[in-house]
Amino acid sequence: MARPINEEKRLERRKSILKEAVVLFAESGYSNTTTAIIAQSVGVTPGTIFQYFPSKEALYYAAVLEPLADIQVKSLACLQQEGAPGVLIQNMVEEQFNHIYFYTNELRLVQSVLGQRIRFPELTQKVLESIKVMTDAIERVYTKGQLMGEFNKSFSPAMISRAYISLLNGVGLTLGESIIHHPEWENLKGHAFYLFAPIQPKEKLEESE
Amino acid sequence: MARPINEEKRLERRKSILKEAVVLFAESGYSNTTTAIIAQSVGVTPGTIFQYFPSKEALYYAAVLEPLADIQVKSLACLQQEGAPGVLIQNMVEEQFNHIYFYTNELRLVQSVLGQRIRFPELTQKVLESIKVMTDAIERVYTKGQLMGEFNKSFSPAMISRAYISLLNGVGLTLGESIIHHPEWENLKGHAFYLFAPIQPKEKLEESE
Amino acid sequence: MARPINEEKRLERRKSILKEAVVLFAESGYSNTTTAIIAQSVGVTPGTIFQYFPSKEALYYAAVLEPLADIQVKSLACLQQEGAPGVLIQNMVEEQFNHIYFYTNELRLVQSVLGQRIRFPELTQKVLESIKVMTDAIERVYTKGQLMGEFNKSFSPAMISRAYISLLNGVGLTLGESIIHHPEWENLKGHAFYLFAPIQPKEKLEESE
Amino acid sequence: MARPINEEKRLERRKSILKEAVVLFAESGYSNTTTAIIAQSVGVTPGTIFQYFPSKEALYYAAVLEPLADIQVKSLACLQQEGAPGVLIQNMVEEQFNHIYFYTNELRLVQSVLGQRIRFPELTQKVLESIKVMTDAIERVYTKGQLMGEFNKSFSPAMISRAYISLLNGVGLTLGESIIHHPEWENLKGHAFYLFAPIQPKEKLEESE
DNA sequence: GATGAATGAGGTTTCATTCAT
DNA sequence: CATGAATGAAACCTCATTCAT
Structure with a gap:
């Protein structure tokens, strides 16, 4: 039947x-x-x-949250692999920048929710929670990376993860019409990782001395 | 009279x-x-x-553009002072972070325009132009700073300025309820400058060798 | 077959x-x-x-008219029995009050049609006709009863029958939540017969003097 | 101002x-x-x-309740006069029958609410409460009338008042197109009072013996 | 210059009915 | 015969804008 x-x-x-x-x-x-x-x-x-x-609003909720859940799952998957923290984070950055490259609309949708927090308070809450889940996961891996000497120990993991998420969101927002063809795109991706203050091999050597 | x-x-x-x-x-x-x-x-x-x-739309335009012009004027003023490029940029960062600290609504308004680019195409153009004016100004000062050995020469000024503007916008967007009381606020401000890859005095020495 | x-x-x-x-x-x-x-x-x-x-409206018509035909048949059957007019009417009252007791919904349905006469003009016509058939039948029996000295002769049969039908309909309408448990139910039934102005045996005697 | x-x-x-x-x-x-x-x-x-x-529903509520409040005020005023209970009730009957004569629509509106109790539960409550206020007032006067020998003592005031209200409502409902020209109208009004089982002067005399 | 009642076009949502499966 | 997804017309309600006072 x-x-x-x-x-x-x-x-x-x-x-x-x-x-x-x-x-x-x-x-x-x-x-x-x-x-x-x-x-x-x-x-x-x-x-x-x-x-x-059931309603236009429900459609909007789904349009915002379902793609957000998608990117969250993919991002967390990157961080839960085996491997050196620095590599995991680099993979996540790669994954996320590819995501906003291909899903610019989905990202902007999330951003416009955050731009009208009183209008969609529940939705805003859920988006912020989702961001919190991401930053928490990043913090954990980052802290481990600091202990292993892969990241500069002088920065607070909480701040680093928020700075990164901010950059990620800001990129989609401020790049012109289509970020897809922006000439600095690849460099931006690299600089996003720079934000984590990774320690270069040479530096690592020096620091371990 | x-x-x-x-x-x-x-x-x-x-x-x-x-x-x-x-x-x-x-x-x-x-x-x-x-x-x-x-x-x-x-x-x-x-x-x-x-x-x-004359209309609701005109009011919206004014609400978006007038505060934007304000921050632009203030920011450019910072960069047009006499002084070392590194210091000028640091002043600008300070100025701008203070601005989004006190004028969160004005910033979010700009962001929500960017989240609906087809709805307000003219407005979007003007906002993007305003951003371009900012990034151009930053690029010029940054390039000078690189020549003077104050910033790492391996990064493209175009990319750096965009990364910074992205971070600046993303911060207002992603920080929770009121960014005003966020415990990492001061650290974030510092890290925004770190994004410019300034060369530490010690490093400067090494590099100049 | x-x-x-x-x-x-x-x-x-x-x-x-x-x-x-x-x-x-x-x-x-x-x-x-x-x-x-x-x-x-x-x-x-x-x-x-x-x-x-064939349509929702046809279903509504059926939902209104079929139960109405039912009660009409039953009521007329009471009046067409052999017997004294007073007894026949008393039986009919009993039958009808039992009916609205058990079929409150069916009655209210009829009433709500009468509450929207322009919306369902045809249906209203049929309901009013059905009521006319009832009042006519009652009138005939009542007139006979008056002639036989069972009912007060000073009332017009046309008025009496309409008063009774009005009371019958009003009862279903105005009694609270569930008329089924109303404490005055049985008394109301008795008073419905009182409306016909029956002559008590003692009175009958007096009157025939 | x-x-x-x-x-x-x-x-x-x-x-x-x-x-x-x-x-x-x-x-x-x-x-x-x-x-x-x-x-x-x-x-x-x-x-x-x-x-x-504020809404269509609010308009409906007002259309139902405001005229209902009107008739209630007028009816209670009749009962609160000085005078013999029988006269007061007769005045009230007169008042109310005149009312449904001139305000047939208002009455039918109330009735159609009672015909859809689940659809407008709040409104139904208020209408039933209003009816309760009426029946209570009638009961009080009627009881007094019974004590003063103006009404037959064998009927429960609660039942009598409900029977009367039922008749009143039923009349508007079941009379054809326009009750205004119905030939039995005046007689019906008289019979409504008969429902209260008033004691005729002659009977009064007999009873007091 | 300020008022605030009236306007009326337009959006979301419902629901009886149809028809291919 | 039963199904249930699709239809599309129509309803309630909002709100930017106007204009007589």
Whole structure:
């Protein structure tokens, strides 16, 4: 009696609605994106949206939080590998910069939530919690890295992780039209890691003396 | 010549409208802030707003751009002083962090514009131009600093200035409720300067060898 | 001839839909009762409703008129028995009060139709006709009763029958939550008969003098 | 600084909206009466309605309760006069029947609320409370009348008052199109008083013997 | 110059009904 | 026959803006 095909179809359509919603919300903001426009972009009639999301607000929540959960999972996965803390963090940076490279809209969506904290207080809370989870994970790995002499010991891990997350968010925000073709993109990625104050091999040697 | 007093009154009221608008737009976003609410916060009736601004959109533009011009002027002033590039930049960082400390709403307003680039294309252009003016100015001073051996020569000034502006914007965005009481605030300010890769006196010595 | 079983099944399902519809329409009104809710209550899917009733309005008509026909048949049956008019009417009162006791929803449904006469003009007509049939029948028996000295002759049968029907309808309407447990229920039933101005045996004697 | 003229204008307009709303709600029911139609009937644009009532539901509440409060005040006033209980009650009956004669729509509105108790539970509560206030007042006067030998002592005042209220409501409900021209109208009014089982002077005499 | 009531276009959401499976 | 996803028209309500006072 199960109808797996239908279930699959539903999920697929839900996904396609969400995808369009992310683009449109990110480009035009919440209020200026009408559900009718989203429906039109997906290629369905206005009513159909509400078969998949109970309200415009719920759609917005999903458009913000689901991609955020995605990047969180991927980022935490990087940090939970075996390996030297410095390498783990470098992998995470790589992962995250690639992410905002390919998912600029998703990131900007999150940012615009943080820009209207009173309007969407619950959503803001969840986004900030998600950021907290990230910074906590980074702090732990960073502290370990400091103990192992891979990072400069004079910086507070709490500050370092926040500075990094701030840079990551700011990058998507302030780079021009399409960050994808920005000539400094690769260098920025490198400098994001520099922010962690890694100790160069030569320096390491000196320091261990 | 009988007008100056009235003129002054008008300017004062215009300013008070703008001040409330900044707060409300920043907290609740453009669409969710009604002109009626702004009027009420200022203590006037709905019609009055339109005696000072031709439309809600014009008010929004002013609320975004006027404070932005303010910080720009102040920042450029820092960089145009006499003095060592490193010191100038350090002063600018100090100035700007103080600014986002005291004018968080104004900053978030700018950020939310950048989060809806298609909605307010003209405004977005102007904000990005303003950022460009800042990064250009920083680049020039930074390049001079590199030549004078005050900054690590291996980083591109274009990248450095963008990384810094990104961090600056990201800080306001990602710090919790009120950045004002964040325990890492002072350290973050210091690390923002670290991003410029300044050369320590000792290092300077070594490098000059 | 291979159909009777299926036919029976259809009738049974139709009946179960009607039953739920009566409850839901009576509780929440026509517009606030969605076909989807009815379907869910019955345990079928939305489309199925329309296999049994051509439209929501047709379902409403049936939900109002079929129970009304029921009570009408039963009531007329009481009046068409052999016996003294006073007894026949007393039986009818008993029958009808029992009916609204057990079928409160059905009665309220009828009443709410009468509360929106322009919305459902046809239905209103049919309900009023049904009431007319009842009052006519009562009038005939009552007139006979008056002639036989069982009822006070000074009242117009047309008025009496309308007063009674009004009381009957008003009772369902104005008694609190559940008329079923109302402490005055039994007394009300007695007073409904009092409305007919029956002549007590003793009085009868006096009057015939 | 007071603007009595404006205030007065507002009240007048509010009243005219309410008046139209009563008619339309009573004729077509809540859901089938659109706010646009009400606005059109009043001669204003759709938005104006919401300057006077926060929502359609609030308008409905007012349309139901305000006329109900009116009749309640008038009815209680009748009962609180000086005089014989029988006379007071007769005055009240007169007052109330005149009321439903001139305000049929207002009455039907109340009835249709009672026909959808789950849809408007709060409103239903208030209407039932209002009815309770009426029946309580009637009971008190009736009890006094019984003690003074004006009413048959064998009936429970609680039952009598409920029977009367039921009849009153039922009359508006079941009389055809316009009760105004119903030939039995005057007789019905008389029979409503008969329901109280008043003792005729002659009977009074006999009973006191 | 300030007021604040009126405007009316436009957005979200609901829901009876259809029809391919 | 039953299903249940899609439809799309229509409703309530908001709010920037105007203008007579």
